[in-house]
Each structure stands twice: as C-alpha cells, then as structure tokens.
Amino acid sequence: MDFDFSPEEQKFAEEVDAWLVENRDPVVMDHHRENFTQLSDTPERRAFMKKLAAKGWLGMSWPKEFGGQEIEGVYEYILNEALSKHAAPQIGKGVGIIGKTLIRHGNDFLKQKFLPLILDAEIEFAVGYSEPEAGSDAANMQLRADKVEGGWLLNGQKMWTTSAHFADWYWVGARTDQDKPKHDGLSLFLIDMDNPNLEVQSLPTIGKDTTNQVFFDDVFVPDEYLVGQQGKGFQMISEALDLERFTMFTLSPIANRSEVLVDWVKEAKRDDEPLKDDTNVRRTIAHIMTDTAVAKALSTRFVCAAKSGGKPPTIESSQYKLFTTSLSQRVCKDALDIQGHEGTIMEGQDDAPLRGRFEGAYRATMNETVGGGSSEIQKNIIARRHLGLPKNF
Numbered sequence: 001m002d003f004d005f006s007p008e009e010q011k012f013a014e015e016v017d018a019w020l021v022e023n024r025d026p027v028v029m030d031h032h033r034e035n036f037t038q039l040s041d042t043p044e045r046r047a048f049m050k051k052l053a054a055k056g057w058l059g060m061s062w063p064k065e066f067g068g069q070e071i072e073g074v075y076e077y078i079l080n081e082a083l084s085k086h087a088a089p090q091i092g093k094g095v096g097i098i099g100k101t102l103i104r105h106g107n108d109f110l111k112q113k114f115l116p117l118i119l120d121a122e123i124e125f126a127v128g129y130s131e132p133e134a135g136s137d138a139a140n141m142q143l144r145a146d147k148v149e150g151g152w153l154l155n156g157q158k159m160w161t162t163s164a165h166f167a168d169w170y171w172v173g174a175r176t177d178q179d180k181p182k183h184d185g186l187s188l189f190l191i192d193m194d195n196p197n198l199e200v201q202s203l204p205t206i207g208k209d210t211t212n213q214v215f216f217d218d219v220f221v222p223d224e225y226l227v228g229q230q231g232k233g234f235q236m237i238s239e240a241l242d243l244e245r246f247t248m249f250t251l252s253p254i255a256n257r258s259e260v261l262v263d264w265v266k267e268a269k270r271d272d273e274p275l276k277d278d279t280n281v282r283r284t285i286a287h288i289m290t291d292t293a294v295a296k297a298l299s300t301r302f303v304c305a306a307k308s309g310g311k312p313p314t315i316e317s318s319q320y321k322l323f324t325t326s327l328s329q330r331v332c333k334d335a336l337d338i339q340g341h342e343g344t345i346m347e348g349q350d351d352a353p354l355r356g357r358f359e360g361a362y363r364a365t366m367n368e369t370v371g372g373g374s375s376e377i378q379k380n381i382i383a384r385r386h387l388g389l390p391k392n393f
Ligand SMILES: Cc1cc2nc3c(=O)[nH]c(=O)nc-3n(C[C@H](O)[C@H](O)[C@H](O)COP(=O)(O)OP(=O)(O)OC[C@H]3O[C@@H](n4cnc5c(N)ncnc54)[C@H](O)[C@@H]3O)c2cc1C
Pocket: 126, 127, 128, 129, 130, 131, 132, 133, 134, 135, 136, 137, 159, 160, 161, 162, 163, 205, 211, 367, 370, 371, 372, 373, 374, 375, 376, 377, 380
C-alpha cells in the first residue's frame, strides 16, 4: 500500500494550499470557528463558493458528460482537507451527496436542472431524513407522500435539518407506499424551500450552531421531482450516507486544535510553574499527538481504499468517523482539563484562555459524534460488516 500522494496529487495539494493563502478571506475563513463555517450563510461565503466553482474544483470526480473531470476522488479529499485546514467552508452537500446520487439515479429533467447549478455554486441544499422516530433507524420515516394528480402531497415532520433556514432546495425522504415493508416504502424528493406549506423552526444545539425542525402541511411536489424509482429511497439514502461520511468529516480541525494546544502549553503557567514541565500535561499531550498520527494513518487508508475501489469505502469511512469524532472530543476535553477552571470561561468573556476556543469546540464535538450517524451506529457497521459479528449482541 502506497501511503504517499502521487506527484500530480502532491502538486494539486500545493496548488490548493497556495490559492487558499492568496485568497484568504477572514470573514469566511475564521480559524476560531474551524470547519463549522459551512453552517452559516453570508454573502461572503456564497462569493467564496463561486470562486471555488470558477477554479473548476467543484465536482472534479463527476463524469465529464455532466461537467466533471472524471478524476479520482482523492482530489476531492485533498481539496476538502485543505479547505478545512484553512477553516474555509467545505464543498458541501450539493457536490458530494446530491449531485452524485442524481448522476446515478436521477431522471434527465433533474440532472439538467440541478447538476449545472451545483457545479456553479448557485444553490444550497438541506437534507431531510431524520424525524422524531427516525434517526438511527432511517427506514422508520413516517413523513407521508400521497399520490395526487401531477405529483405528491407531503404531510408530517422532519427533525434536525441543518441549513433548512437558508437552503434553496430540500432533499427529503418520505413514505410513498404505506403497505410495503418499511425499507421498500420510501422515496426521495427534491422540494423548493420557498414552498409556502413548509414551516421551518429553529432548534439550537449544545454547540454554537443551530439546526431546525420542519413541518409539512400539504406540500405539493410535482412528479418530475421524485428522485429515481419510487420505493427505492432507502437504498439511495444508504449510498448517500456513505458519501456523507466520506466527504463531510475532515482531519485538519483536530490537527489544528492539537497544534494550538501544544503552542499554548509551551507558554502557559499555573501557580507560576510552566505547564510544559508538568508530567501529567506532557503525558496527555503525547497521547493526543500519537492519536492524531493514528487518525492521519486511518484517513490515508481510507483514501487508498477510495483510490482503488471506485466505490465509497463503507467500513473505512465508519472506522474513520468513529475514531476522529471521538478523538476530536477527547482533544477538547483534555485541553479543558489542562486549562483547569479557566477552561470553562466562555468565548467573549474576560480571561478565557485562547478566546474560549476549547470550551465552545468541546460543546460542538457532541454534535459531531451524533450527526451523520452516531458512534454506536458506526460500531454496529464495523461489528457486522467488518468483523462478521451477529446483528444483535
Ligand atoms: C447537529 C446535528 C445536525 C444534524 N443534521 C441533520 C440533517 O441535516 N439532516 C438529517 O436528516 N439529520 C440530521 N441530524 C440527525 C442525526 O443524523 C440523528 O440525530 C442521528 O442519526 C441519531 O438519531 P436520533 O437523534 O433520532 O437518535 P436515536 O436514533 O433515537 O438514538 C438514540 C441513541 O441510541 C443509540 N442507538 C440507536 N439505535 C441503536 C442501535 N441499533 N444499536 C446501538 N445503539 C443505538 C444511538 O446511537 C443514540 O446514542 C443531525 C443531528 C445533529 C445532532
């Protein structure tokens, strides 16, 4: 297994890095907010995404016939990591999840309408799978889609829809066949977020970010906005979730945080004693740096699997998500322990060490271990698909 990038991949990594330095915009690339910048919408952020589109860096792995370059997914990985290292917004759900699923399963109308808009960074999407009784068990969705003349009428509720407060289009799973087994009765739709019968209500999270719940009251969706075959929604959602884990979780914020912590420890004192001389602190830092190196090796394995397989690497992406989100949480928690009671001072308050960065980041890591499939579900995937263990144990 070759862990190094090829000369072309290395050249691309350097090109992206240099471009991000040259195009640094403190409004959209704020290290303090790390990679959560994609969760808020500003004109500056949209302008930044248009610049990325103009560089031809959106949809690089897509087929040429749909405006892509048909190059390996590793280039998207390199781009994502660089964006994350510079605290810039990620390429997003349109390119990574919705575009790829539409290319595989969408009708000609949907491909022609959405793929160019995605590549030009013209639209933002929200993804609606979760409901009050359907989180980890996505197949249990109850949002109802009833067939009517020329389309479908949707009624019910979604939970935890990130970006619904600014997205233009909604990618939604709904139950189109009430009598079929639960996995076979679901279908996927694209819905204009301007639909007056959709009501978006904000849901604050334990981190700084906000997600939403969305209510559907006779929302009409025309026939042509059904994605793929009726009743095949669950299979498409499973594919899209693998793509999500593959594209959405990057290592750079963790590496950045570890380095920031080490730099701080080098200078900080407690009771006039340098922290860097404290044996416990040194041991904690050594653990963090070792595990960050392990995470790097896992991510490389994951890239190698993507390079050789052509398909989203399911098990590797679960291993990677489980390990990195828990490491991310541990780095923040260890940092707070090292900072002592001052670590609990929040951002914006006087005397907050490192502007309260670790206090806010620690709360935000609770979301990381849940969103995109919780840690327990990743363990189930690894246990069953990789270790061959029985379904329940
Ligand atoms: C910040 C944030 C943003 C999100 N954004 C979106 C979004 O944009 N779109 C969207 O559709 N969803 C989104 N989600 C929802 C997220 O995907 C779900 O919260 C997640 O899948 C867990 O579902 P749940 O909250 O219903 O918990 P539940 O499924 O009720 O699970 C509760 C607990 O039980 C555990 N558990 C459940 N089943 C099993 C099992 N079989 N074996 C072992 N343990 C199990 C879970 O791991 C969890 O710890 C978001 C969530 C958060 C926190």
